Amino acid sequence: MSKLIIANWKMNPKTAREAVRLAKVEDKTGVVIAPPLAFIDVIRKTVRHAKIAAQNAAGEEKGPWTGEVSPAMLASLGVRYVILGHSERRMKLHETDADIAKKIVAALDVGLKVILCVGEPLSVRKKGTIAAKRFVKDQLSVDLKGIKNFKFQISNLVIAYEPVWAISTSGGGKETPEDAAAMAKNIREFVHFKLRISHFKLLYGGSVSGMNARGFLARKEFDGVLVGSASLKPKEFRKILRAGNR
Numbered sequence: 001m002s003k004l005i006i007a008n009w010k011m012n013p014k015t016a017r018e019a020v021r022l023a024k025v026e027d028k029t030g031v032v033i034a035p036p037l038a039f040i041d042v043i044r045k046t047v048r049h050a051k052i053a054a055q056n057a058a059g060e061e062k063g064p065w066t067g068e069v070s071p072a073m074l075a076s077l078g079v080r081y082v083i084l085g086h087s088e089r090r091m092k093l094h095e096t097d098a099d100i101a102k103k104i105v106a107a108l109d110v111g112l113k114v115i116l117c118v119g120e121p122l123s124v125r126k127k128g129t130i131a132a133k134r135f136v137k138d139q140l141s142v143d144l145k146g147i148k149n150f151k152f153q154i155s156n157l158v159i160a161y162e163p164v165w166a167i168s169t170s171g172g173g174k175e176t177p178e179d180a181a182a183m184a185k186n187i188r189e190f191v192h193f194k195l196r197i198s199h200f201k202l203l204y205g206g207s208v209s210g211m212n213a214r215g216f217l218a219r220k221e222f223d224g225v226l227v228g229s230a231s232l233k234p235k236e237f238r239k240i241l242r243a244g245n246r
């Protein structure tokens, strides 16, 4: 089965014109582009093969939530995926696991596919892999609480393991495909234990580049990669696409 390559542009690029140019490079089957909210509509109209993800959504259906965007609004624009629980939102915007749990239910409820990000910060990883595994299990335990007795399609749940210290803009440490795969196994076992499901997609994210993408994509534990900085550099992203046989 071909693997998923997700481009998380974060709060980039500066203009819609640049965004359209970038989207044309990345418009391939099996690619999901996550542009900033302001560009979602124009990018959705630009691409023919790639799917679109939002980088966040509210945990509420509608109402007095100035500045928020509901999952149903995103779905009505043709958005298929939503990234939830990204470490930047957890750490810089103080999103809690309880907030994320609510958002996951709200997104799945309208049929969006959720890309749930989990991963340990450097302070935890320094204590060793057992501490890191426990940290990620604790995140998952709360994040997935709401869907325990909730009916949804398993193919609508994607989990991305993104060790915070390996993200290029928050440490850029080097994670190896072997260590990441050990964590992936831990995640899969835990989700199976909690929800009795095992056929969900699991991705790796954190400084994925043209150089190392093949190593992660080749591992059977991973169904794809979540790419940040390299998704803003057409040359680099093309290499990642080639590593994924696109």
Ligand code: 13P
Pocket: 008, 086, 162, 166, 167, 168, 169, 205, 206, 207, 208, 226, 227, 228, 229, 230
């Ligand atoms: P980088 O690829 O820049 O490390 O970012 C990873 C990430 O946060 C994707 O969601």
